[in-house]
Amino acid sequence: MNFIYTLQELISALENCSNEEYPTVLKNLQLPYNELTPYESWKSKGYTRNCIVRTSKYELVLLCWNVNDATPIHDHDGQKCWVYQVKGSISEKRFDFKNENLVETLCTNLSPGKLTYMDDKMGFHVLVNNSNDRATTLHLYMNPIDFCSYFCEEEKVFKKKTLQYDTVTAQKEVTL
Numbered sequence: 001m002n003f004i005y006t007l008q009e010l011i012s013a014l015e016n017c018s019n020e021e022y023p024t025v026l027k028n029l030q031l032p033y034n035e036l037t038p039y040e041s042w043k044s045k046g047y048t049r050n051c052i053v054r055t056s057k058y059e060l061v062l063l064c065w066n067v068n069d070a071t072p073i074h075d076h077d078g079q080k081c082w083v084y085q086v087k088g089s090i091s092e093k094r095f096d097f098k099n100e101n102l103v104e105t106l107c108t109n110l111s112p113g114k115l116t117y118m119d120d121k122m123g124f125h126v127l128v129n130n131s132n133d134r135a136t137t138l139h140l141y142m143n144p145i146d147f148c149s150y151f152c153e154e155e156k157v158f159k160k161k162t163l164q165y166d167t168v169t170a171q172k173e174v175t176l
Contacts, residue, residue, distance in 0.1 A: 063138075067134065070127065082140045094125045
C-alpha cells in the first residue's frame with residue numbers, strides 16, 4: 001500500500017478496504033497539517049470535536065486542543081479507536097482496574113505523525129495537551145461512537161455520556 005498524503009486518499013482507502021485493514025491504512029498515513037486546517041474549530045476553553053466524515057463503518061473526527069485541555073478518563077462504548085497526532089503533542093495515559101481501584105498502566109507522548117490505538121479490552125484512557133501550544137489529533141472510530149463512559153472524579157464512578165460534535169462537515173465535501 002502507498003503512503004496516504006491527503007484526506008481524500010484516506011477516505012477513499014477506508015471506503016475501499018475491510019475493517020480489518022484499517023490498521024494497515026493508518027500505518028501508511030502521512031497527512032500534513034494543512035490537509036486538516038479547513039476542519040478545525042477552536043473555542044476559548046476546552047477541546048473541540050469536529051466530524052469530518054461519518055458512515056455506518058467508521059467516523060473521522062478532528063479534535064482541536066488548547067494548552068492544558070484534557071478528556072476525562074473514558075472508554076469507547078465497545079468501538080475501536082485510533083488517534084493520529086497531526087500537530088503539536090499530547091500525552092495519553094491508560095488506566096485499568098486493579099483490586100477495584102483505577103490505576104495508571106501506561107503513559108506515552110504523541111508527536112506529529114505518531115499513531116496510538118485503544119479499545120475497551122485495554123481499559124480506559126485520557127488524552128491531555130500538556131505542551132505549550134495548541135494541538136490537533138485525528139480520531140478514527142470503528143464503528144461510529146455515540147456514547148462513552150467517563151470517570152466522574154467527584155463521585156469516583158463511571159457515568160455514561162452522549163457524545164456531540166462542535167462542527168459537522170457535509171460528507172459530500174470530503175468524499176470522492
